[in-house]
Amino acid sequence: MTPEFNLIKNHFTRPTRHTNLGVGDDAALISISNGMELAISADMLVAGTHFFADCDAQQLGWKSLAVNISDMAAMGANAKWATLAIALPEVNEPWLAEFSRGFFACADAFNVDLIGGDTTRGPLTISVQIMGEVPIGQAIKRSGAQLGDDIWVSGKLGSAALGLAHLQGKIELENDALRASIHALHSPAPRATLGLALRGIATSCIDISDGLLADLGHVLKASNLGATLDLEKIPCIDLLKNSLENPQFQAFILAGGDDYELCFTAPTSKRETINLLSKQLNIPITCIASTRMDTGLQACYKNNKITLLKPGFDHFA
């Protein structure tokens, strides 16, 4: 068997849970459950842009799938299938073994079948497409936020950016802050269960990948609304919370990106439901602001408007 096909057979062919025909033919075949729409999202990760070329392969494998499951969560969709197209500079079996170990660890954790893809030669590039089911009409879109809705975020923001800054030598972390940040950067856990639970509760939702301002900005723009954020209300780890006047920390929280938390809106009538959900799922969910008439999106600290040099991650800015 030729090397390319060996790669697929050795590293990317596993039994599936809910797939009719998996890896090995011209296409995979799946059936969509009755009453469901199929949600589809794609992401491309490039060495040098999204990850260091020499990063840990297992963590990269995990993260490649995790960031896509996060998009499903943001739609209230149940992630079920993925395809993986990967360009590699050369056949590196140990690297691939580690990468696939991480990828399938994530797939197993979230019940996702890898059903197809492609392997090719080229600069290290990873393209994942994720597919999931959501009951017809119940997908949580970006455009559904209503005037006066609460704006919520799950978990804590800014940790992944903090971890990246540490690895880049821009800051020096220790102990808990170091552990939390590096873990957040390398092994995000997409809020899959929360996403499903928000069906019928959230009026809009997005996962925070580029950064809170950028991503919440999309939601507000799509919904023709605005908001003013108070930095002190945004959940973050103690190291950040204790030095909010630090512009670098402000940027991590508001625009660091790579958080993979959910940011969603909901009517004020849902506050109790959401607080209960937070307890049931053991996930912090924090109300950070309310939507207003369209005045744009801004963030303040102690009543002073925060101006960031780079409002959010844009590959071509």
Add this chain to the structure above:
Amino acid sequence: MTPEFNLIKNHFTRPTRHTNLGVGDDAALISISNGMELAISADMLVAGTHFFADCDAQQLGWKSLAVNISDMAAMGANAKWATLAIALPEVNEPWLAEFSRGFFACADAFNVDLIGGDTTRGPLTISVQIMGEVPIGQAIKRSGAQLGDDIWVSGKLGSAALGLAHLQGKIELENDALRASIHALHSPAPRATLGLALRGIATSCIDISDGLLADLGHVLKASNLGATLDLEKIPCIDLLKNSLENPQFQAFILAGGDDYELCFTAPTSKRETINLLSKQLNIPITCIASTRMDTGLQACYKNNKITLLKPGFDHFA
């Protein structure tokens, strides 16, 4: 609006035909018709591996989608939706305008909606995922060939490889042969209609992308069968047919790849049906061999076995 999002809005957002929610949210939403399975396939094209970095952007756009629609045809699936993830070294609006022009020309020709994707910075890499519908149980797999089945191919083989050799300066073509070869290389027309028509007729099917020997080899291996091909029976343009003793030409026909014709098996009882189909669709469909007990796959010319240096395209061989 930031440059990245401008790119998506300007070049990749178009009205859709059969999509519930298209480009613009965390995920797209589609509904699958009753009684159908969803077929899914993915391909990654890398500058320097699959195409010249300085190639015509419009042709590249067409071909990026066409090769994926070809995978759908090979399953007997009706291609309906695609996602496109693309890494670009820089924002090049004229290039993107041309690329998307070609991509959407193909999408329009084959009724495919572009429903999502990603744009990112990196070495030029294109990842397309295609999705289509096929009635439950009717997908044409690689593994269904039966002993004694006829083996058929559509169109003519070897032209794209001939065209590539010309562009690489390895051969000099003129007139009709030049036109046909360059067109085959740059603007393949996937056999979408034929693929649908083969439901209930073909026992197995594959599209010829890596090369006849490699791809038919997959089918025979999956079906536990073998075959011996007679080079003189394989359809190709006159320039090739008139010099079959030329080893370079033999390689173009048997292993050149990039043909995007369909190679399928069918019971001998279907010969009349297939010949009629050929007339109705105005597509040459040629019977080239029969399946045998598993003796591997080989090709002969005038009773001499042909040995090629490179049996088929493998990125890592």
